[in-house]
Amino acid sequence: MSTLADARRCRTAFVPTERHEKKKDEELLGQMNKADSNRTVEQKTEMETLSQVVPVSLLRHTQRVLRKEAALWHRALVMERRAALLDLLEQDRQQYTLELNRMGKAFYMLRI
Numbered sequence: 001m002s003t004l005a006d007a008r009r010c011r012t013a014f015v016p017t018e019r020h021e022k023k024k025d026e027e028l029l030g031q032m033n034k035a036d037s038n039r040t041v042e043q044k045t046e047m048e049t050l051s052q053v054v055p056v057s058l059l060r061h062t063q064r065v066l067r068k069e070a071a072l073w074h075r076a077l078v079m080e081r082r083a084a085l086l087d088l089l090e091q092d093r094q095q096y097t098l099e100l101n102r103m104g105k106a107f108y109m110l111r112i
Contacts (some may be wrong), residue, residue: 100106 095108
């Protein structure tokens with residue numbers, strides 16, 4: 001009888017603790033689920049902010065590249081205009097030299 005009584009005592013002693021442990025487990029699971037949902041919300045928010053940051057930095061990079069390309073294009077245009085102007089000046093000098101030669105005159109060339 002003592003074993004039966006011990007078994008009953010144990011059973012009654014363990015049953016409330018098992019129920020209590022189940023409640024604690026359920027509460028912990030609920031808290032973990034809330035934490036997981038909060039974590040996923042935070043991760044989504046972080047990803048959204050990263051997705052907003054990336055296009056801004058990409059836009060800035062694109063603007064920098066476009067500024068550099070515009071500067072290079074401007075330099076190339078200036079060099080092309082300068083070369084065209086030098087060609088035009090050389091043609092004018094040659095034409096003027098021919099006209100002076102026909103009249104029997106010449107340019108004064110400074111010799112250094």
